[in-house]
Amino acid sequence: MSTLPPELQTELAQQVAAADHPREQVINIMYVLQKHYGYMSDEAVEEAAALLDMTPLEVEELATFYDFIYREAVGKFVIHVCDGVVCWMFHEGSVFDYLCEKLGVCAGGVSADGMFTVLPSACLGFCDHAPAMLINGVFYGHLNPEKIDAILEKLRREYCDLVICR
């Protein structure tokens, strides 16, 4: 039995019904559920499977394939640090290591204040601003330690609603 709020259930059911083939909606449904649960929990996988007439395994195959579906709990902000070749060329030191050290986390971990998760990502398509990262759907380029510190500070202080990918 679904534990989702009835409005959400109806919304999702309509979204599925409107599609020619329900399973073409799988990514969209996963995003909605991820937003609802905070991450793509086991329960969310099973919900998605039931909605789309797929097995949980089939949903899991996709959920664990895509970078922006989080199968474990994440912080309020998910920092996707570019791990692409162009960004490597522009790294002075490693943006990734700097962030991990600064926030006291390993890849995929959540900072103690529950605010941040750091993940490596394939090329973000922001190479002309390398080195780059993406935080809850917003690009940040030309990174260096000072700039990173400022961004983190700002995110900590200011409310941000730009949660596109969760």
Place this chain on the structure above:
Amino acid sequence: MPTLRIDQREISVPQGTKVIEAAEKLGIMIPRFCYHPALGSLGACRMCAVKFMEGPVKGVEMSCMVEAADGMVVSTTDPEAMEFRRYVIEWLMLNHPHDCPICDAGGQCLLQDETVSGGHGLRRYQGLKRTFEDQYLGEFVQHEMNRCIHCWRCRRFYQEFAGYFDYGAMQIGNRMYFGRFAPGPLESPFAGNIIDLCPTGVLTDKPSRYKGRRWDLQRGPSLCLHCSLGCNLVGSARYREMIRVEARFHGAVNGYFICDRGRYGFAYANHPDRPRQARVGEEAAPLDQALKTAAQRLGQIRERYGPGAVAAWGSTRSSLETLGMLQWLCQDQGWRGPQFFPQASLARRVKAAVARLDTGMAVSLRDLENADFIVVAGADPVQEAPMLALALRQAARRGATVAVIDPRPVFLPLEYEHLPVSPGDIDLCLNLLSQAARSEEAATGKLEPDAARFYGLLTSTNLEDPLLQERLLALGRKLQDCLRPVIVCNTDMVRETTPARAADQARLLQADKGQAGLFYLLPGPNAYGAALLAGREEVDLLAAMEQGGVKALVVVENDPLGSCPDQERLLRALDNLELLVGLDYLPSATAARSQIFLPTTTVFEKEFSHFINQEGRLQQAVPLHQGGTPIIQVGQGSHPPRTFLDAIPGGEPRPGAGILADLAAALSGEPAPPTAGDLWDYLSGEHEGFSQLASLTASALGEGVHLLPAEAQEPAWSPEPGEKPPEPPAGQLELLLVDQTFGTEELGSYAAPLQKVEEEPHLLLHTDLAADLGLAPGEQVALLLPGGEVTVRLQTAQNMAPGVAIMPRHRRLHWQKTGDGPVWLPPENIKKLSEPL
């Protein structure tokens, strides 16, 4: 036909052939992991690299991804290609654990072979290895994910080929994990095939774990006896124990795969209670002595009451040798019988089916995969003959329409249309389908007179349910455009008219389209042989026994007490006997009741045996070992007793045919009735369907021979296609006794691994009907049958015929209370006993 050169040898191959396949035709096995002939190319492992020297492709490329083309010159041994492959194997081995000595795939592992042949002998990688947690995947498949090399074979089989979706590939890159969403038994009854497919030790055979290396095993080609399809196996025995079964390739029958019933059913051969000693009364006796006593007592009865007082009852699980010898013995001695089927009505249905097969009509499983429209009438493939479902799926993947006309809530791992009608309506549905498939003008104008006459006779009553009627007609219109239709029909639960009607319709389709096929399922691995031997004559031993005419019964590899649908009647009839002689390798109720018992061997032991599958294909099983009580049983798990013997403990059982031959000799006082070679001569005279047997060479027998006649024995058309079979009295339910993948098939129900996975027995009713009767799923109900009460749990389903109650012939259910023929019950005969669990 492109022509290319591979390693300086020229070959022409059909358009579309991959270079790896072309090389194989030359006998060059290019190393590979992800490529598999049944699964195709993927290009995932990079192991099949070769160098293209000349032609449209240049340089090192994957031979599984490149189609053979004119002018190609390929080298598999070029230093650059060899170096590439050496690196690939080293790279695939980076994360692979150093655990061959404790791995069950060791010695039978493609990864081992190709690591060695690829020239990777020394490990250079010093880093940490990627590790995973393994999952429990059920009783058959053992999981050791650290050994995975990401070839994708398992997932491609499991999902694409077989159509189940609870096992797959998760995560990405180096972390890619093959398994389930959560630990639990694999749902597919074909799951065991991923053991054969996995090129390394991730997926290994669980029941045979730690029981021996491949080179320890006595291996050989064998056959599956767990349904009528006759899938080909490799069997393995060790220390007198049957250890394992794998699929053996057969192009026309099972391809590369088998089902799990066939893979794990063999364990009946090791049953701890298997009777391995002859017995006279309560006393164990040497086999030859028991045989003499049997001959003596049978002779006495014959003398006292005449030859007809002795009767013989065989079954469809015996080899052709044993069936033939039993037939010969009956003729020689003037005995009654043999009867080969548990009920007369089943015998009639099977004979009707077999008599309608000929070379123009019968199709193999492989032909079925190329059909474009398949009607499955009165069959539930996954439950009855699982590999049929896999063939249907391949047809559906190639675009075929699959329509199932069956009262049960049939599930198939593919897209199909299911019309849940009662057995009495199947014939009508076939008629309606035929009519919708062609306009009458076209039919009368184009068809031959016989076919046209038959077409004219088809009734056009409508189905009661207008929705079903509409769906059926829509299917018929689809059938109109199809070119290679096939009708699949079982002989088990259908009306007596249905097998013939299926043949009529197939013939009509053939007359209309020039091409159409017919595919029957039969009850048992040698039902085809038994039906030919039985001839036209009707034998009803049960009735004869009841009338007191039979004083002695010889039961050969058969358990009427388990298979006869009216056990009480049978017990009364058995009470009329003066002598019951049993021959078997199963610890059955009938074997236990026999006054004289003679133990026989299984298909895996001592001598060659032959079986004819449901499409008339004679196939051979090679003995793997000499039999005897498994050492593990003799030693009760520890070292076997240190006593010297000159015989194999428990090694007395002999093939049924041999025992029967000796019985005949003892009875007639003359030596040597037809044995071995002569038996084929005898059989070829017995029935024209066997006429080829006399001239077959040993190698032909080994390969398998299609015994189908050029022309079916029965005239093509049924006289009265409009005639409707008997219908249940209004308001009554028809009880259908059915098969389940695991738990109903006789041999498999003695196999410990299958017992672990069989579903609980249950009675199945339509959801609405159950509600009307005030019954809920999960409740225990009492079912009042003609022969007494059966207690069983209730299940309900929406997608089944409304007027039927469905019950499996489950080994844990005392279902033998129904009597022969259709059973009709008033709904009051189902009573609630307890609340749901």
